Amino acid sequence: MSRFKNRPAATTAAAEKPENRRPTSADRSAYFARREAAKVLRAVLQGDAKRRAVGSIKSLVYSPSVRNKRGTFALVCETLKYLSIIKEVLGSANVLNSKWKRQGELIYIVTYDILFGQAASLVGDAEKFLLQRKDALQSALAQLLVRKGMKDIKDLTACQKFPGLYAQYTLMMKETNFVWHLEEFIRFSCRTAVLRFLRGHCDVGCLISIVDISKPRYVRVNTLKLDLKSALQELGKQNKVHEDDMVPDLLVLPPGVDLHNHPLVLNGSVFMQGKASSMAAAALQPEPGWEVLDACAAPGNKTVHLAALTHGKGKILACELHKERVQRLKETITLAGAANVEVLNEDFLNLNPKHTSYSKVRAILLDPSCSGSGTSAVRLDHLLPSHGAGNDDAGINRLIKLQAFQKKALAHALSFPAVERLVYSTCSVHQIENEDVIKSVLPLALSLGFQLATPFPLWARRGLPVVEGSEHLLRTDPAEDKEGFFIALFVRKSTIAENRPERRPSTTTTTSEALCSEKSSISFVKKKQRDKYKLHLYCPSAKLSRMWLHPRYVARRRATRM
Numbered sequence: 001m002s003r004f005k006n007r008p009a010a011t012t013a014a015a016e017k018p019e020n021r022r023p024t025s026a027d028r029s030a031y032f033a034r035r036e037a038a039k040v041l042r043a044v045l046q047g048d049a050k051r052r053a054v055g056s057i058k059s060l061v062y063s064p065s066v067r068n069k070r071g072t073f074a075l076v077c078e079t080l081k082y083l084s085i086i087k088e089v090l091g092s093a094n095v096l097n098s099k100w101k102r103q104g105e106l107i108y109i110v111t112y113d114i115l116f117g118q119a120a121s122l123v124g125d126a127e128k129f130l131l132q133r134k135d136a137l138q139s140a141l142a143q144l145l146v147r148k149g150m151k152d153i154k155d156l157t158a159c160q161k162f163p164g165l166y167a168q169y170t171l172m173m174k175e176t177n178f179v180w181h182l183e184e185f186i187r188f189s190c191r192t193a194v195l196r197f198l199r200g201h202c203d204v205g206c207l208i209s210i211v212d213i214s215k216p217r218y219v220r221v222n223t224l225k226l227d228l229k230s231a232l233q234e235l236g237k238q239n240k241v242h243e244d245d246m247v248p249d250l251l252v253l254p255p256g257v258d259l260h261n262h263p264l265v266l267n268g269s270v271f272m273q274g275k276a277s278s279m280a281a282a283a284l285q286p287e288p289g290w291e292v293l294d295a296c297a298a299p300g301n302k303t304v305h306l307a308a309l310t311h312g313k314g315k316i317l318a319c320e321l322h323k324e325r326v327q328r329l330k331e332t333i334t335l336a337g338a339a340n341v342e343v344l345n346e347d348f349l350n351l352n353p354k355h356t357s358y359s360k361v362r363a364i365l366l367d368p369s370c371s372g373s374g375t376s377a378v379r380l381d382h383l384l385p386s387h388g389a390g391n392d393d394a395g396i397n398r399l400i401k402l403q404a405f406q407k408k409a410l411a412h413a414l415s416f417p418a419v420e421r422l423v424y425s426t427c428s429v430h431q432i433e434n435e436d437v438i439k440s441v442l443p444l445a446l447s448l449g450f451q452l453a454t455p456f457p458l459w460a461r462r463g464l465p466v467v468e469g470s471e472h473l474l475r476t477d478p479a480e481d482k483e484g485f486f487i488a489l490f491v492r493k494s495t496i497a498e499n500r501p502e503r504r505p506s507t508t509t510t511t512s513e514a515l516c517s518e519k520s521s522i523s524f525v526k527k528k529q530r531d532k533y534k535l536h537l538y539c540p541s542a543k544l545s546r547m548w549l550h551p552r553y554v555a556r557r558r559a560t561r562m
């Protein structure tokens with residue numbers, strides 16, 4: 001605030017200029033919103049450059065340190081949307097000296113505001129500096145439009161984010177007499193079968209994020225703090241809410257409901273966790289009193305879900321390699337009131353399975369670092385500069401590196417002597433991080449007495465048919481289910497015969513069938529796995545999974561097995 005304290009009152013003609021007048025409270029809050037946005041933008045861009053984000057755009061904005069969440073979120077997203085244009089404009093206008101270059105993120109935010117936003121209330125040094133160069137910025141923007149052959153800025157952003165779609169749009173406008181706004185065209189395209197047709201041509205992440213608005217919101221009730229009935233009652237006061245038919249303690253709310261500031265969210269009674277993400281710990285089904293190891297734990301959503309599933313009894317060991325993420329993990333645990341969690345700031349691969357500390361670990365949840373391709377749309381990754389770098393060499397090399405870790409971690413998890421149940425999950429849609437990982441460790445798993453079991457047998461979308469036993473694997477589709485997740489459940493043979501009581505959601509009877517039932521669903525995987533390595537990037541498509549369930553395919557699979 002000191003920045004504004006000693007400004008003289010506006011008395012001269014010059015003081016009438018917007019940049020010289022006395023700052024109002026709106027000016028001040030815009031000033032601080034731009035600084036908060038710059039801080040978030042810096043974390044987002046640094047994480048994106050290193051491909052190791054501290055958090056998604058949403059989670060960074062909704063952290064407690066950001067005061068003006070709505071304003072900051074809008075500024076960060078809008079600046080990211082225009083970032084490549086802003087960089088080009090700043091480059092060709094050549095207005096920055098080294099001092100301002102060091103404050104790149106603030107400069108991007110302010111440039112956004114000057115060129116595309118609400119330039120009315122621009123106070124502050126960076127703002128003053130850029131306002132004095134507004135003409136140069138505007139003329140650089142005009143030149144950019146001419147160079148690209150575009151009429152206005154909307155066309156330029158659409159063209160950069162939806163290149164294939166934009167090409168079709170211009171073709172349609174040229175060849176027909178139909179007059180349509182680009183935005184309308186994009187919406188129409190997403191809502192119809194054109195989406196599938198377009199998959200090969202345009203950025204599916206962007207399209208999904210538009211389709212996203214029609215999907216329901218999920219919250220998981222943290223039963224350590226609140227029972228399901230009270231949560232239903234409380235949330236039902238303002239929204240239509242009902243229980244999910246498959247995942248216990250999960251509630252479904254209408255699309256677009258914003259619960260970020262709801263008291264139940266703020267006090268940790270409910271967690272804004274998607275259905276697919278909630279399926280992982282639910283598939284593990286740990287018993288109260290068990291010792292459970294969450295091998296790659298931060299930010300801790302699944303850790304505290306495990307704590308709730310064990311009713312706070314027994315012990316959850318939450319292992320996390322990165323120090324900066326351990327802090328986040330601890331905050332989640334405190335928020336959830338999960339008293340039976342012990343945090344280990346360790347490399348999971350360095351934990352010695354033979355050590356007495358782990359001799360009682362009966363279940364492991366392995367949710368390792370992955371490409372995040374299944375949740376990129378929800379996380380707004382399509383706004384990031386690195387988006388789209390998945391099919392180039394760098395992208396593929398990254399996937400190969402991730403896969404190497406995922407295989408090692410899964411093999412390591414299987415080696416804990418007392419483990420009976422193990423879930424491997426990713427939020428990736430790529431076969432290389434999912435079925436291929438399972439395929440490569442399956443011989444080891446079988447030799448240690450594990451088998452693949454079927455989590456949520458009533459769930460339709462299963463694994464891609466590239467590994468024996470893929471019908472046990474579970475996939476969710478980013479377009480159909482909002483998030484693209486993958487879950488594999490391993491169960492040690494000796495424990496299958498045990499009469500394990502099935503846990504069911506408390507209030508509904510229909511959901512009981514939806515829970516795991518290993519006795520009926522375990523199948524022996526007889527065939528020796530071939531180690532032939534095939535790189536296959538999965539294109540999100542519910543069609544593939546449906547195809548796998550099609551009777552013609554089922555018959556063909558049976559025939560080839562005989």
Ligand SMILES: C[S@@+](CC[C@H](N)C(=O)[O-])C[C@H]1O[C@@H](n2cnc3c(N)ncnc32)[C@H](O)[C@@H]1O
Nearest residue numbers: 296298299300301302320321347348367368369
């Ligand atoms: C996909 S995230 C886990 C998300 C978490 N299960 C949740 O639901 O909140 C993967 C985590 O594993 C951590 N990690 C990566 N390598 C690791 C290792 N070798 N040992 C332990 N943790 C690791 C990453 O830092 C990251 O926090």
